[in-house]
Amino acid sequence: MNTPILELKAVGKSFRRADGNPRAVLQDVDFTLREGEIVALLGQSGSGKSTLLRIMAGLIGADAGSVTYRGQPLYGPARGVSMVFQSFALFPWLTVQQNVELGLEARGVSADERAERATKAIELIGLSGFEGALPRELSGGMRQRVGIARALVVQPEVLLMDEAFSALDVLTGERLREDILELWDGGQMPTKGILVVSHNIEEAVMMADRVLIFASDPGRVRFQMKIGLPRPRNADSREVRALIDEVYALMTAGSGRAGRSGGEAPRLNLADRLPLADISRMEAILELLHGDPFNGRADLPKLAEDTELTDDELLPVASALALLDFAQVERGDLSMTALGQRYVESDNAQRKLLFGRQLLARVPLAAHIRHSLEQEESGELPEKPFLKLLREGMDAPEAEEVLKVAIEWGRHGEVFEYNYNTRLIHLPE
Template structure:
């Protein structure tokens, strides 16, 4: 297959709050060939969207080589179009005017661009809505407009950045199936697609290759070839087996901090965005007779009705704390997890706090800092600044919020949401003052 776009050793960094460089992508090697669909999976904040913007020519790479049709890519290319998660429509323009924008920017005559826009709108199933405004459309219809706007320029490469994730499940599935039908029938001009997704089943149903992206910095960690004919039945044994394989690849290497990991980890470790009550509920379900302490992740997702984006952080949080263990795409309860589930509220808090201090260096760092203060309290800002050395501002705040929520549950420290002050629990504070 002929290579359309290729990346070699691509890196991208952004400036942190203190002016230092923070690597988002490093050493990314990737090729997209004519006639293939590739799905890209990875944790939030791993740099997937940044990679797509480099491929679209919207931002430059800081290192490495980016080539489209063997020529260096230095900006937006006519043969590459992108569909965004947020629809990105102009609310004051009609459907047809939104679709025509790219053609207008290229200087196409009004009559020709109108004809092209009408054809794209019909292709994507919105005939009759050319004069409607975005506010008059459902979410699925607005995303169709975004796809029509990308297809109207007849791109060779279509980049889709979580294009179905903002839609309800049924609407997303229907739109995905229609895109695949257009692809299979060759009614769309696109010769290759790269689809960023959080949905493992969606990736397996769509792609010829599934790439797993690592984080901090982002890079391709592994890939899986999917050679099943389309359309693919999500309930078939072949698809289920591939979904299991991707779950195993996604969870490989996640979880507890290896022994001997450096203490600098609190400034770099991206804590999973896992709610404590949901982790408790998942562990209780795992202990139930239905699973008897171990579960296949796809089955667990089906039973809990959680999306992959919701489930994986919860399993990673339980694994990080030593309450469960991830192995080969399965979640196994540990003896400590069993003791936790069987315990009363007080014992659960004690075990959670003990494991938090032992396995999450950020929490241990906060606790130690508080114990060094005679008042037993500190504002959150110094910890945010430390995290911002390695994470962007939004991710640093998210990680600190997670650590605070976990710390409050384990009675490791308390937090005043009004003042933003972190303090030792009341009894511990008195000991520090004494």
């Protein structure tokens, strides 16, 4: 076994909700990053992945459990850990050279040494000749290269990458990922361990020696899978496609079964997060499933490829369809149920009726809103009490997101309406 660099044991983290009570974001997280490995962390938005990275970097502390770096307790920012962010996080008034030198300057490195080390890092990451450029003069891929050079210039033992490729277009992200792997496998990077947080399943399989799948509410490691394939890996090879299928199956395990399998579709608690799925996208996926070549059943990786949806876009749609009993998710496949087929074959009015019926039966939040409106003589209520209810189990931005989805679904199913000017929810006329 390679030597551990970072170790987390039974780590927990809570934040204060609007009502002052704690909300667990992480719970009993066990994780070890060892020398010579790349680990990918996959999970839904809001599962606590970014919080976990910040704990590993020493930017925030854990409320429970222990975090050690090279066997020593981590109480603050670790000098051997660097982080690359999704948003580039460059200072727009500084040149490429100056942005890369920042970390060294903060550590008191002399000007001559700063310049020499920054130049080498810029060359390593493929940006020679752009030392004097400002961020606005660079493409998105080049700006992210600057962020990576800035992280590598301090010669970290651990590189944490928080959605580092997700803000880039597909081709740019793939090229940057391949360049990073080439440097890593060629031994040109000072880094001894990399942790990549991602929403992209193919990216995780192409990069990592180990994939962790995070559960939500609270965040915790649900599954772990080792990948023994040598790099570079061929994304179209049978072995890689099989691994991608396996990760999809693990990611969607428990998302819901319904219809043909004879199982029960999932039901949510009142304050559970709803899948952030758009109605038009849900209908498009159902219609695609209904026709050739799928004929009611699709492999999720194949469906993502054909629709050009990211995993972060497709998986919530699959979860939403399963929740409403229009499809079932099992072993990485999405299958239309009899009800889903009926939905696709119906006219618009019948679709709304079916959607509304399933919404009231499967989503307690929607049923609660409808019941509350029916108790009011005016048939309308402000959104505030429903937001307050949701904030008892989640933070304010999540509560607003969940209510927004519930309102969108409720309007489509003609269960209730919403006035965007008055912010009142009311019964349909």
